[in-house]
Amino acid sequence: MVEVAIWGSLRVATEGRATVEIEAGNLRELLDGLAEAYPDLRPQLRRGVTVAIDGRNFNDHWFEPIRPDSEVVLLPRIVGG
Amino acid sequence: MSQIHVTTKINGDETEFLCEPEDTLLDVLRDRLGLTGAKEGCGTGDCGACSVTVDDRLVCSCLMLGAEAEGREIATIEGMADGEVLHPLQRKFIEHAALQCGICTPGILVAAKSLLENNPDPSEEEARYWLAGNLCRCTGYDKIIRAVMDAAAEMRGEIANDPDDSLRRAS
Amino acid sequence: MALDKQAETAKRQFKVVGTRPNRPDGIDKVTGRARFGADAVAPGMLTGRVLRSPHAHARIVKIDASRAAALSGVKAVVTRADFPEPPAHVADVLDNCMAGAKALYDGHAVAAVAAVSPAVARRALKLIEVEYEVLAHVTDVDEAMQPGAPVLHEGRTDETVPEGFSGNVISRCEFGHGDIEAGLAKADRVVERSFRTAATHQGYIEPHACLAQMGPDGQADLWCCTQGHYMVRNTCAAILGMEVGQLRVTASEIGGGFGGKTTVFLEPVALMLSKKAGRPVKMVMSREEVLRASGPTASTSIDVRIGMTKDGRITAGDAVLRYQGGAYPGSPVGMGSMSAFAPYDLENVRTVGFDVVSNRPKQAAYRAPGAPMAAFAVESVIDELAKSLGLDPLDVRIRNAAVEGTKSSYGPTYPAIGAKATFEAAKAHPHWSAPLGENQGRGVACGFWFNFGGDTCVTLNVNLDGTVSVSEGNPDIGGSRASMSMMAAEELGIPYEQVRTIIADTGSLGQNEVTDGSRVTFAVGLATIEAARQAIRVMCARAAKIWGIDEDAVVWEDGAAKPAGPNAGQFPPMSLAEIAAVASNTGGPIAGHCEVNAEGAGVSFATHIVDTEVDPETGAVKILRYTVIQDAGKAVHPDYVEGQFQGGAVQGIGWALNEEYIYGEDGRLQNPGFLDYRVPVASDLPMIDTVILEIPNPGHPYGVRGVGETSIVPPLAAVANAVSAAAGVRLTDLPMSPPKVQAAIQAARG
Numbered sequence A: 001m002v003e004v005a006i007w008g009s010l011r012v013a014t015e016g017r018a019t020v021e022i023e024a025g026n027l028r029e030l031l032d033g034l035a036e037a038y039p040d041l042r043p044q045l046r047r048g049v050t051v052a053i054d055g056r057n058f059n060d061h062w063f064e065p066i067r068p069d070s071e072v073v074l075l076p077r078i079v080g081g
Numbered sequence B: 001m002s003q004i005h006v007t008t009k010i011n012g013d014e015t016e017f018l019c020e021p022e023d024t025l026l027d028v029l030r031d032r033l034g035l036t037g038a039k040e041g042c043g044t045g046d047c048g049a050c051s052v053t054v055d056d057r058l059v060c061s062c063l064m065l066g067a068e069a070e071g072r073e074i075a076t077i078e079g080m081a082d083g084e085v086l087h088p089l090q091r092k093f094i095e096h097a098a099l100q101c102g103i104c105t106p107g108i109l110v111a112a113k114s115l116l117e118n119n120p121d122p123s124e125e126e127a128r129y130w131l132a133g134n135l136c137r138c139t140g141y142d143k144i145i146r147a148v149m150d151a152a153a154e155m156r157g158e159i160a161n162d163p164d165d166s167l168r169r170a171s
Numbered sequence C: 001m002a003l004d005k006q007a008e009t010a011k012r013q014f015k016v017v018g019t020r021p022n023r024p025d026g027i028d029k030v031t032g033r034a035r036f037g038a039d040a041v042a043p044g045m046l047t048g049r050v051l052r053s054p055h056a057h058a059r060i061v062k063i064d065a066s067r068a069a070a071l072s073g074v075k076a077v078v079t080r081a082d083f084p085e086p087p088a089h090v091a092d093v094l095d096n097c098m099a100g101a102k103a104l105y106d107g108h109a110v111a112a113v114a115a116v117s118p119a120v121a122r123r124a125l126k127l128i129e130v131e132y133e134v135l136a137h138v139t140d141v142d143e144a145m146q147p148g149a150p151v152l153h154e155g156r157t158d159e160t161v162p163e164g165f166s167g168n169v170i171s172r173c174e175f176g177h178g179d180i181e182a183g184l185a186k187a188d189r190v191v192e193r194s195f196r197t198a199a200t201h202q203g204y205i206e207p208h209a210c211l212a213q214m215g216p217d218g219q220a221d222l223w224c225c226t227q228g229h230y231m232v233r234n235t236c237a238a239i240l241g242m243e244v245g246q247l248r249v250t251a252s253e254i255g256g257g258f259g260g261k262t263t264v265f266l267e268p269v270a271l272m273l274s275k276k277a278g279r280p281v282k283m284v285m286s287r288e289e290v291l292r293a294s295g296p297t298a299s300t301s302i303d304v305r306i307g308m309t310k311d312g313r314i315t316a317g318d319a320v321l322r323y324q325g326g327a328y329p330g331s332p333v334g335m336g337s338m339s340a341f342a343p344y345d346l347e348n349v350r351t352v353g354f355d356v357v358s359n360r361p362k363q364a365a366y367r368a369p370g371a372p373m374a375a376f377a378v379e380s381v382i383d384e385l386a387k388s389l390g391l392d393p394l395d396v397r398i399r400n401a402a403v404e405g406t407k408s409s410y411g412p413t414y415p416a417i418g419a420k421a422t423f424e425a426a427k428a429h430p431h432w433s434a435p436l437g438e439n440q441g442r443g444v445a446c447g448f449w450f451n452f453g454g455d456t457c458v459t460l461n462v463n464l465d466g467t468v469s470v471s472e473g474n475p476d477i478g479g480s481r482a483s484m485s486m487m488a489a490e491e492l493g494i495p496y497e498q499v500r501t502i503i504a505d506t507g508s509l510g511q512n513e514v515t516d517g518s519r520v521t522f523a524v525g526l527a528t529i530e531a532a533r534q535a536i537r538v539m540c541a542r543a544a545k546i547w548g549i550d551e552d553a554v555v556w557e558d559g560a561a562k563p564a565g566p567n568a569g570q571f572p573p574m575s576l577a578e579i580a581a582v583a584s585n586t587g588g589p590i591a592g593h594c595e596v597n598a599e600g601a602g603v604s605f606a607t608h609i610v611d612t613e614v615d616p617e618t619g620a621v622k623i624l625r626y627t628v629i630q631d632a633g634k635a636v637h638p639d640y641v642e643g644q645f646q647g648g649a650v651q652g653i654g655w656a657l658n659e660e661y662i663y664g665e666d667g668r669l670q671n672p673g674f675l676d677y678r679v680p681v682a683s684d685l686p687m688i689d690t691v692i693l694e695i696p697n698p699g700h701p702y703g704v705r706g707v708g709e710t711s712i713v714p715p716l717a718a719v720a721n722a723v724s725a726a727a728g729v730r731l732t733d734l735p736m737s738p739p740k741v742q743a744a745i746q747a748a749r750g
């Protein structure tokens, strides 16, 4: 299981929980797992998220590996200028 | 709708063109003569991207009518290098990385050349005030001013007058 | 693993990277030959022009373009009715390029024409009759949030927004950890302040421009100035209902972007005009159009509360950020909220952000979007706390600095970062201790930015004479072609002059992300290095074949293949040129490719020090001295790294002191020109000193971090802190134009 930190305003979709546990070995499994376990997260997942895995940010890279002890933080999609 | 016939000299070449009465000199250079080195950043005389000289006077070509070029001598960025030999300002701009995107560069080079023709030994402050009509949004002007000062020094036959810069570049 | 890599990077002796060679496009740019957006022509080309709404908010009842269409020389007229129903992901983009049911801001496009000359096009625009039903409008962020404010779009508010706001509040975000009230209770002093920042424009000197050509077979070519021609292609194809492969986009040289050229404005309209007219159409915005209708940044209203102990430890940080991002959802408030406290290691921190729409042009990204305003507010309060407790503002920052292992204010734990290093370098810099005169003040502030990677393709071809051609897909906005050539040369072991990098059109490479997020030197650099390594593998294999030995018995050193040790055999090294010369004999052309989604870029930090002098009578502010200290990971071409530092700092100075979108009661922009929208000029400024720190990014083979954006984050606050020190009163409203500074001084004197 991976522990995922959820940013504040999304906690309405996770029954107020600041962290949730998802069975996932990579980014794709994580996003699918979140949508499955917390359907209220789906609108935000559709709008786009960035996932910080061990301090590095990932947007799209499905197969980025996640270890069970990885630090995983869900963030709104970050874009640049 | 009748067009005006104009005879002028551009970068030393006799040139004739037809233009609408309302065409600016910048329109004529860019759209009728294919001299697209001068840029239109504003069209209102506020950015200097369209700088050219007319009878050795620095002007914004967006503020002058094409018809007013009659009988004048116009110099644009396209005439600045001598064949394949760059003007010292052009060379120093490249060496000092005085351009990022480069859209302001033609106008600034024309303006800086005019500065050095009027004042071969400008202070940094004089250079800054002379170039105050030329906007550059990329560089913060630091490297532009250094390049102008260095070119001026070279043209006066001196070595680089910016000790910390020459030190930095040697390292 | 990250540590090993870091050690490898730190040890590596670079030959090309870190030097300052001339850029490959230099001569074109100093001679006027470089071709920018407006410099292209095509045979039979028409001029396209846009008719824009004079109203801030109006229902478009009817558009009658029949008289315009009938004018001699007019070849096409386009309104929203000509476009197919767009897919959802580009619906707002299309609506911004060409208004549908409503005009949402002063300058919003409502129709366009293509004609044989600019004069005819101008006349045609006057003949288009638009019937508007004018609606109430709102342009201020706080007013737009109030219940009862005129609402731009019904039903766009998402599930994160609580009750009690107008329909202009699109979403709410919240970040942080700990317990704010408990933290504040432990503080010896709490400062609470409200701040406002005006919208500013990216202010690139080159207006938007494009040349479109679409044939009856549906194939199209587009030339335009953009930060991302792949984005232009994908967006335009979606809007026009085309197949992506039918549209080839070529990026011109680009005259500045700073985020403002990461979307489309004219391009879909030009394509539609060209389609209807059956001829090429060129469109160029005027400066007024650029200011009225392309993206400025958000204007903001921010409240900050910070508690601090007597010895300078921050016990809690709390901020509410409200960003209006113009007529469509998507202000950068999320990134502002995440970055606000990012430089610090805080036990209790919270930021709440609101994304708000109003009757202004849709904001476009502007260099570290969202972060400068947030840093302005937070860094101002930290400065005020430090001063009121008699502490050195840099000591306070060092005391609270985030370091490797700190849980950041937005969630993730930091790997190796340079925040503290920039504070310490600032403290040690002679600028920090230089004496000041009367009416002078010094300010310091820190800034943070994320940086990006993303989809990237590079092809590296080894030519028959041993020179190398690199093709990449990211418009070069500040010298990146030089950096790519340098990294290729470094890896291949050949001189920089033998590598030439070009920006390929969309038909030549796979998908590339936009040139934004400070991603190019990082991501394209990474791909270039990988492509070079692939070419090296091919060359080693060719040498092995020639020598009749095993491929893995060949190594690449100093630009040549060599047998790996005496057991591999005794052969003289074969240089890249020698291998290239016989490429046809040994298997065919030699190339390397890299197609990658280069995610995982490293964050970066900067600290700026500035001295200002304030004229107490007029309120005018003069910048006396400025120093930028920033972590670049590894500076590939230090001149262009310094250039990014200096350019960002000066844009920030403009934001702090002069630049401002001013709206009248009528909701119309009052200052759509460079005369009244005043960007810094050479005589406003001193030299901008730079200090490049190099704390390698473990995610890049050479340790490179993006550098383009962080430099605009600290200056708003640094200048505000300096002006506040000089004026003896805290300035909280940007820009700090002379009348505002003077009024603040007057008020403080009572």
Ligand code: FES
Residues within 6 Å of the ligand: B039, B040, B041, B042, B043, B044, B045, B046, B047, B048, B049, B050, B051, B060, B061, B062, B063
């Ligand atoms: S285009 Fe002439 S001054 Fe700007």
Ligand code: FES
Residues within 6 Å of the ligand: B098, B099, B100, B101, B102, B103, B104, B105, B135, B136, B137, B138, B139, C205, C255, C256
């Ligand atoms: S280099 Fe881009 S505007 Fe000067």
